[in-house]
Amino acid sequence: MLKSGITSPIYLDLRVLVSHPRLLASVASLLRALPPTRPYDLLCGVPYTALPFAAVLSVAAAVPMLLSRYDNKSIQDAFTAGQAVLIVEDLVTSGASVLETVGPLRDQGLLVADAVVVIDREQGGRENLAASGITLHSLMTLTEMLAVLLRHGKGSEDKAGEVRRFLDANRKVPVPGVPPVKPRAARKSFAERAGLAINPMGRKLFETMEAKQSQFMRCGGCWDS
Numbered sequence: 001m002l003k004s005g006i007t008s009p010i011y012l013d014l015r016v017l018v019s020h021p022r023l024l025a026s027v028a029s030l031l032r033a034l035p036p037t038r039p040y041d042l043l044c045g046v047p048y049t050a051l052p053f054a055a056v057l058s059v060a061a062a063v064p065m066l067l068s069r070y071d072n073k074s075i076q077d078a079f080t081a082g083q084a085v086l087i088v089e090d091l092v093t094s095g096a097s098v099l100e101t102v103g104p105l106r107d108q109g110l111l112v113a114d115a116v117v118v119i120d121r122e123q124g125g126r127e128n129l130a131a132s133g134i135t136l137h138s139l140m141t142l143t144e145m146l147a148v149l150l151r152h153g154k155g156s157e158d159k160a161g162e163v164r165r166f167l168d169a170n171r172k173v174p175v176p177g178v179p180p181v182k183p184r185a186a187r188k189s190f191a192e193r194a195g196l197a198i199n200p201m202g203r204k205l206f207e208t209m210e211a212k213q214s215q216f217m218r219c220g221g222c223w224d225s
Contacts, residue, residue: 028056040086081109095125
């Protein structure tokens with residue numbers, strides 16, 4: 001069960017990388033190579049799995065790191081309003097965790113325009129973040145990761161097909177707690193509403209409004225006195 005509330009046929013646990021320092025350093029180096037939209041002054045890892053990536057990247061790039069607490073989202077360490085922050089994440093599905101981290105940073109006057117992630121699950125996170133002014137830069141997508149696993153015999157073609165079907169059915173996962181925007185239904189004309197009216201007085205009212213509106217349009221937008 002993902003944080004977005006959907007059940008996924010595949011789970012990628014990147015927490016094990018902390019047990020492999022050379023791999024962890026390699027991943028951090030690759031994240032550092034991703035080109036951000038703008039220069040950044042600070043780093044901030046999304047709690048908890050991305051914190052090691054951010055810490056290693058901070059040391060390698062000699063860029064200060066902020067620590068955003070998971071419980072109350074308070075920000076630790078020193079910073080100055082107006083500084084730019086690069087968000088570091090391990091996986092992105094809907095982008096909810098990144099947005100939860102970004103909120104308190106922006107509340108403190110910090111600028112956030114970019115986020116780097118190891119794997120983009122291709123399920124709407126990139127689009128959801130873009131809607132909040134954040135560009136997502138990923139090392140690889142879930143589709144690319146799936147190809148790597150198959151190439152190294154770490155999964156079956158049947159499972160790969162299941163994952164592909166899952167992705168096709170869940171390309172736009174909304175951020176939890178934010179209902180999807182529904183398209184507004186076309187408004188019926190006064191004449192259509194008159195035809196649907198059951199009460200004679202209501203029908204007469206709609207017919208009068210339709211006649212007045214037609215008269216208004218015929219005179220170029222000026223009521224004929």
